[in-house]
Amino acid sequence: MRRWANPPVLPPRLWSHRHQILRLVLWANIPPAGVLVLLHRQDQESLFLVSLVAGLALLATFSRGTRSLRATLVSVSLMACAGLAAFASTGPQRFAYFVVMTASIALYRSWAVLAVACLVGIGEEFVLGSPEVASVGALFMLIVGSGALIAWSMDVRQYQLEEGPDETQAANRLREAIQHGELILHYQPKFDLRTRRIVGVEALVRWSPPGQELVFPDAFIGVAERAGIMKPLTFAVLDLALRQYRAWDDRPSKK
Amino acid sequence: MSTGDGDRTIVQASIELAHKFGKRVVAEGVEDTTTLRLLEEMGCDQAQGYLISRPLPAEHLAGWLENWVPPAMLAA
Numbered sequence: 001m002r003r004w005a006n007p008p009v010l011p012p013r014l015w016s017h018r019h020q021i022l023r024l025v026l027w028a029n030i031p032p033a034g035v036l037v038l039l040h041r042q043d044q045e046s047l048f049l050v051s052l053v054a055g056l057a058l059l060a061t062f063s064r065g066t067r068s069l070r071a072t073l074v075s076v077s078l079m080a081c082a083g084l085a086a087f088a089s090t091g092p093q094r095f096a097y098f099v100v101m102t103a104s105i106a107l108y109r110s111w112a113v114l115a116v117a118c119l120v121g122i123g124e125e126f127v128l129g130s131p132e133v134a135s136v137g138a139l140f141m142l143i144v145g146s147g148a149l150i151a152w153s154m155d156v157r158q159y160q161l162e163e164g165p166d167e168t169q170a171a172n173r174l175r176e177a178i179q180h181g182e183l184i185l186h187y188q189p190k191f192d193l194r195t196r197r198i199v200g201v202e203a204l205v206r207w208s209p210p211g212q213e214l215v216f217p218d219a220f221i222g223v224a225e226r227a228g229i230m231k232p233l234t235f236a237v238l239d240l241a242l243r244q245y246r247a248w249d250d251r252p253s254k255k
Numbered sequence: 256m257s258t259g260d261g262d263r264t265i266v267q268a269s270i271e272l273a274h275k276f277g278k279r280v281v282a283e284g285v286e287d288t289t290t291l292r293l294l295e296e297m298g299c300d301q302a303q304g305y306l307i308s309r310p311l312p313a314e315h316l317a318g319w320l321e322n323w324v325p326p327a328m329l330a331a
Contacts, residue, residue, distance in 0.1 A: 187312075189320075190303045191302045192301050
């Protein structure tokens with residue numbers, strides 16, 4: 001299922017999460033866009049709409065149940081209010097509308113959102129402008145939105161484990177990883193408190209996708225459990241651990 | 256664990272329970288010597304954590320073992 005209102009959070013390793021940072025930056029554009037609307041149209045209805053958008057944006061950010069119907073409703077009403085806010089402030093403030101819309105597309109990452117953005121854009125121009133302006137606006141929206149979505153789909157290919165809206169895709173990728181031997185083990189030493197010697201190691205699984213950073217089990221065990229591939233994963237890990245045990249055991253004894 | 260009396264009681268009781276069942280106890284996530292000493296006092300069998308080492312790739316393990324110095328303990 002799609003994650004509709006996934007809050008943009010800044011994680012510790014910056015470069016590997018640059019797409020999330022981009023989302024954060026886009027998200028941060030919503031309040032300035034609201035201010036722009038207010039500056040150009042100083043009336044009560046704009047104030048009301050902008051605060052509504054800001055409130056819903058906050059709600060969407062802090063609603064942790066990302067898979068719930070509530071979150072979906074929140075994001076949809078957020079979109080609707082963004083459209084209304086832009087509607088209430090036609091003129092040079094169209095810029096604000098575009099910022100809000102592109103930010104929403106990037107955040108919610110769905111073609112449905114792009115379609116809604118285009119429709120609201122066209123509708124707005126038809127009511128308050130001319131059909132020519134409407135088509136130009138829609139075209140612009142389509143180009144910007146498509147760009148955002150293409151960037152997103154490339155992003156997903158690389159980061160599907162953390163971000164993937166499509167769990168099946170992640171599960172298939174994990175299945176391949178098991179078959180292609182992309183799983184590796186790290187070993188954490190165990191220290192005996194009486195003999196004060198290292199008496200063993202604990203084997204911990206890691207996923208090492210070619211040319212990418214190491215993925216830790218908390219990011220893929222859940223996927224494996226839900227996809228029913230814990231058994232092949234367990235056997236792959238067991239196989240690795242036993243091979244390594246054998247390799248250590250076969251070494252000329254040097255203690 | 257090294258800060259709360261309640262936590263300490265839980266750890267102590269868990270160690271004793273395991274020992275009564277004839278099991279050995281491994282303490283995971285040991286990050287400082289204070290905790291290690293406490294565990295030793297409580298009769299814990301083994302310890303694991305960043306104080307000793309983070310998880311290592313197999314090829315680094317032998318080298319690590321050669322250079323490793325055991326942490327200071329109660330019995331010198």
